Amino acid sequence: MNIIVVGLSHKTAPIEIREKLAFSESSLEEALRRVKELPEIREGLIISTCNRVEIYANSSDNAQGPPRLSKFLSEYHQIPLEQVQKYTYNYTEQEAVHHLFRVASSLDSMVVGEPQILGQVKKAYQDALEYQATAGIFNRLFTRAFSVAKKVRTETGIANHAVSISFAAVELTKKIFGSLEEKLVMLIGAGEMAELAAKHLKSNGVREVLVTSRTYQRAEKMAEEFQGTPLPFDKYFDFLDKVDIVICSAAAPHYLIRPDKVEKVMKARKNQPMFFIDISVPRNIDPEINHIANVYLYDIDDLEKVVEANIKERQKEAIKAEEIVKAEARQFHCWLESLEVVPTIKSLKEKTEAIRKKELEKSLSRLKELSPEQKEALEALTSSIINKILHDPITQLKKHELDGNDCLHLEVIRKLFNLD
Amino acid sequence: MLFKITLCLYFLATLTYLTCLYKQRPFLNRTASALLAGGFLTHSLELFSQYLDLGQAPVTNLPQSLSFFSWTLVAIYLLLQLRYQVIVLGSFLTPLALISILIAAALPSSTEPLDPVLRSYWFPIHVTSAFLGNGFFGLAFCSGIMYLLQEHQVKGKRMGFFYHRLPSLRILDEMNYRCLTLGFPLLTLGIISGSVWAEYAWGSYWNWDPKQTWSLITWLVYAALLHGRLTFGWRGRRAAILSILGFSVMLFTFVGVNLILKGAHNFI
Numbered sequence: 225m226n227i228i229v230v231g232l233s234h235k236t237a238p239i240e241i242r243e244k245l246a247f248s249e250s251s252l253e254e255a256l257r258r259v260k261e262l263p264e265i266r267e268g269l270i271i272s273t274c275n276r277v278e279i280y281a282n283s284s285d286n287a288q289g290p291p292r293l294s295k296f297l298s299e300y301h302q303i304p305l306e307q308v309q310k311y312t313y314n315y316t317e318q319e320a321v322h323h324l325f326r327v328a329s330s331l332d333s334m335v336v337g338e339p340q341i342l343g344q345v346k347k348a349y350q351d352a353l354e355y356q357a358t359a360g361i362f363n364r365l366f367t368r369a370f371s372v373a374k375k376v377r378t379e380t381g382i383a384n385h386a387v388s389i390s391f392a393a394v395e396l397t398k399k400i401f402g403s404l405e406e407k408l409v410m411l412i413g414a415g416e417m418a419e420l421a422a423k424h425l426k427s428n429g430v431r432e433v434l435v436t437s438r439t440y441q442r443a444e445k446m447a448e449e450f451q452g453t454p455l456p457f458d459k460y461f462d463f464l465d466k467v468d469i470v471i472c473s474a475a476a477p478h479y480l481i482r483p484d485k486v487e488k489v490m491k492a493r494k495n496q497p498m499f500f501i502d503i504s505v506p507r508n509i510d511p512e513i514n515h516i517a518n519v520y521l522y523d524i525d526d527l528e529k530v531v532e533a534n535i536k537e538r539q540k541e542a543i544k545a546e547e548i549v550k551a552e553a554r555q556f557h558c559w560l561e562s563l564e565v566v567p568t569i570k571s572l573k574e575k576t577e578a579i580r581k582k583e584l585e586k587s588l589s590r591l592k593e594l595s596p597e598q599k600e601a602l603e604a605l606t607s608s609i610i611n612k613i614l615h616d617p618i619t620q621l622k623k624h625e626l627d628g629n630d631c632l633h634l635e636v637i638r639k640l641f642n643l644d
Numbered sequence: 645m646l647f648k649i650t651l652c653l654y655f656l657a658t659l660t661y662l663t664c665l666y667k668q669r670p671f672l673n674r675t676a677s678a679l680l681a682g683g684f685l686t687h688s689l690e691l692f693s694q695y696l697d698l699g700q701a702p703v704t705n706l707p708q709s710l711s712f713f714s715w716t717l718v719a720i721y722l723l724l725q726l727r728y729q730v731i732v733l734g735s736f737l738t739p740l741a742l743i744s745i746l747i748a749a750a751l752p753s754s755t756e757p758l759d760p761v762l763r764s765y766w767f768p769i770h771v772t773s774a775f776l777g778n779g780f781f782g783l784a785f786c787s788g789i790m791y792l793l794q795e796h797q798v799k800g801k802r803m804g805f806f807y808h809r810l811p812s813l814r815i816l817d818e819m820n821y822r823c824l825t826l827g828f829p830l831l832t833l834g835i836i837s838g839s840v841w842a843e844y845a846w847g848s849y850w851n852w853d854p855k856q857t858w859s860l861i862t863w864l865v866y867a868a869l870l871h872g873r874l875t876f877g878w879r880g881r882r883a884a885i886l887s888i889l890g891f892s893v894m895l896f897t898f899v900g901v902n903l904i905l906k907g908a909h910n911f912i
């Protein structure tokens with residue numbers, strides 16, 4: 225019983241290869257069935273996302289397992305085996321467990337700490353469960369992976385701070401205004417980042433988004449997306465005193481908003497704080513306004529610096545997370561090993577008993593005319609020798625069964641005695 | 645004995661709260677609150693036993709009143725913490741409470757007999773309102789400092805140590821405003837009850853005793869702040885600075901006047 229994984233991710237293969245080896249939702253059931261039908265494979269699970277494709281399996285053969293999965297990938301997707309081998313990685317035993325725990329905790333993702341991967345792994349597990357591709361070991365393994373992922377999220381800060389410009393803008397807004405309810409946002413101009421920030425703000429509960437653009441139709445169209453209100457470009461200035469957050473992404477060649485205007489606006493607002501986000505290049509909001517009391521201005525460079533600082537924080541936290549995941553993987557693997565102690569002891573006893581019986585039979589057939597007492601003595605002798613020889617190994621095995629942290633490598637025992 | 649235990653517990657609580665600032669762990673938060681609550685309990689018992697001894701509220705001299713002030717701060721904070729989970733505020737408030745009680749411990753205790761003037765039913769009214777008012781101003785002081793720290797980070801675009809740990813600017817400003825609206829009427833009541841009592845004890849409502857004068861100055865600072873907030877929109881940075889200024893003036897009124905200027909209000 226060995227856990228193996230064969231797969232590829234954004235780290236080992238470009239998108240063109242990843243999409244060729246991906247499994248669609250509809251093909252999952254069939255693919256899992258075929259994986260389980262492979263020789264020596266008892267359980268299987270497939271994770272297929274835009275950034276990774278991985279097949280996990282519980283195989284009774286460590287050496288043959290990964291090549292079989294690679295071959296399966298090659299045959300299923302009609303890709304030459306060499307290509308598959310070039311772009312995939314494989315892990316077995318503790319390394320496979322470790323890899324899974326890392327993936328589920330988002331440590332192997334493009335953006336460490338991203339929240340989607342856990343959901344994706346959970347879905348893959350649900351599907352495998354539904355199609356009866358998993359059994360006891362995998363159920364235990366994946367349940368454990370989910371709780372490790374949760375532990376990592378709560379005990380480290382890898383998911384804590386915004387690592388994209390638009391999320392950083394929202395985070396800052398919350399730091400200034402506390403709750404976003406009843407707040408008004410004005411979007412000046414268009415642009416992907418600005419719209420994304422406005423969307424996030426809307427989903428975080430701002431009351432309304434006012435949209436203005438040089439072309440009124442553009443403003444109308446954008447306003448529809450946020451259920452907002454379009455404003456004609458020559459009128460937006462008059463609404464500034466009602467607005468709390470201004471996102472500017474216009475393409476004007478000069479400053480649209482200057483300090484004297486902002487000072488007037490702040491007076492009209494009785495000094496309620498205002499947050500300006502200037503994503504335009506060149507800047508459309510005079511940087512001097514940052515000096516006005518209760519006014520906060522961030523341009524695109526500032527937001528990038530925030531993101532950079534947050535990424536560094538995440539990387540620091542990732543180190544902590546790796547430690548947690550490593551320890552958990554070792555613990556789980558030791559538990560897996562301990563499951564094999566009892567069958568191993570049984571195999572050991574069975575094998576030595578078989579040898580004893582066979583040799584005793586041979587000797588008894590050569591030694592003619594033995595009295596029953598002599599035959600009994602020989603039985604007792606051979607049994608006693610076997611038991612005394614096995615006593616120490618079995619005691620050691622049993623001792624280590626209870627001690628979860630220090631796993632005995634049963635693989636070695638099984639190899640030495642050729643039990644498999 | 646109870647006093648010494650209180651000192652220890654407050655000291656440990658302050659250390660834990662400061663540690664909470666560095667490492668945010670729920671276990672640390674619970675420990676800090678528990679230590680502070682424990683200290684508050686022993687402190688309350690100690691004050692109560694003093695009350696039984698004196699037959700009066702135990703605020704008859706400077707060390708006693710500093711100890712009582714510390715108790716007020718902790719009481720207000722613990723109440724706040726029940727309602728809102730503001731552990732970070734604890735990191736700023738407990739050092740203040742600790743300093744107050746440490747000074748109380750360091751000052752020589754007075755062995756003078758109790759001035760008969762102090763035996764009056766005005767005593768608890770005057771003292772309670774004054775101290776509660778001061779307690780809230782102490783809270784406003786802490787939130788003012790926190791506001792300035794956070795504002796410095798957000799304005800300066802430096803997401804440093806405090807940025808992640810302090811609440812939003814809006815919450816800090818609101819805390820400041822709430823403390824002001826609670827503290828100011830209490831201070832007013834304190835001054836008025838003091839004047840009425842002065843008339844009864846010394847024959848005139850107001851005789852420009854240094855304590856009275858400086859209380860008035862304190863009152864004017866906070867009145868200006870309140871008026872500014874309501875009428876001119878003095879919020880955020882300006883309000884924070886004025887709260888810090890007001891508290892400094894209040895401290896002088898509380899302690900400085902006793903040590904530097906002498907007058908009839910010599911008890912505390």
